[in-house]
Amino acid sequence: MPPVFAHGALRLYLLALLESGPKHGYELIKALSDRFGGTYSPSAGTIYPRLSKLEEEGLVATSSEGRRTNYSITDAGRVELDRRRDELAAVESDISASVRRLADKLRDDIRSNMQGLRADLAATAEAARGAARAGAAARYSREGDLRLREAEMLVQSFRDDIRVELRRHAGQEPISPVTLETVRTVLDQARISIRNSLDG
Numbered sequence: 001m002p003p004v005f006a007h008g009a010l011r012l013y014l015l016a017l018l019e020s021g022p023k024h025g026y027e028l029i030k031a032l033s034d035r036f037g038g039t040y041s042p043s044a045g046t047i048y049p050r051l052s053k054l055e056e057e058g059l060v061a062t063s064s065e066g067r068r069t070n071y072s073i074t075d076a077g078r079v080e081l082d083r084r085r086d087e088l089a090a091v092e093s094d095i096s097a098s099v100r101r102l103a104d105k106l107r108d109d110i111r112s113n114m115q116g117l118r119a120d121l122a123a124t125a126e127a128a129r130g131a132a133r134a135g136a137a138a139r140y141s142r143e144g145d146l147r148l149r150e151a152e153m154l155v156q157s158f159r160d161d162i163r164v165e166l167r168r169h170a171g172q173e174p175i176s177p178v179t180l181e182t183v184r185t186v187l188d189q190a191r192i193s194i195r196n197s198l199d200g
Contacts, residue, residue: 009091010042011050015059015073015081016088022063022072025051035095039102 005013017023017031025047033041051071054060059077063070073081081088162183169175 005091005094009087009094010046011054012081012084012088013091013095014047014050014054015077016091018060018071018073018077019081022070024065024068024070028071036099036102039099 013032014028017028023031025044028051029042029044029047032047051060054077055062055071057076059074059080060071061074063072166175166183169179
């Protein structure tokens with residue numbers, strides 16, 4: 001990104017900020033940040049050396065207020081500012097352009113981040129749906145296995161019960177042809193009913 005201020009422009013703009021009254025360093029940093037709509041905030045390492053240079057040149061004076069140092073524009077500073085009003089107007093115009101440029105970049109970054117976020121959310125939602133489908137399939141499979149085992153146990157239990165009954169009866173008297181045909185017919189009907197239920 002190109003520098004926000006051209007060479008020497010920040011010093012001039014600091015004089016302009018001090019024209020309205022004395023300020024300490026943090027107030028100047030905040031005033032600059034506010035002017036840029038929060039898209040740019042100079043560091044203390046950027047501001048204080050320039051204020052020191054302005055003081056050395058006699059354009060700014062300092063006074064202590066507790067632990068804070070206040071900076072105020074001197075008469076020489078006002079003369080310098082008046083002499084460079086056209087340059088200050090150009091700086092103000094550059095600041096407006098910088099704000100637009102930084103805001104555009106911020107918008108582009110936000111748009112890009114939002115697209116990435118939407119893609120991440122869509123992927124997460126799809127993964128969740130896939131997991132839910134897999135879970136449902138696994139659950140369905142487990143439930144199906146349990147029902148199969150239960151059906152097999154019912155068939156086995158029925159077979160065992162009928163065998164016991166047949167053996168008990170055969171122990172008392174032989175199985176008659178009518179009983180045998182009845183067993184065959186009932187089992188055939190049961191087989192057909194069960195198959196129809198499975199196919200349905």
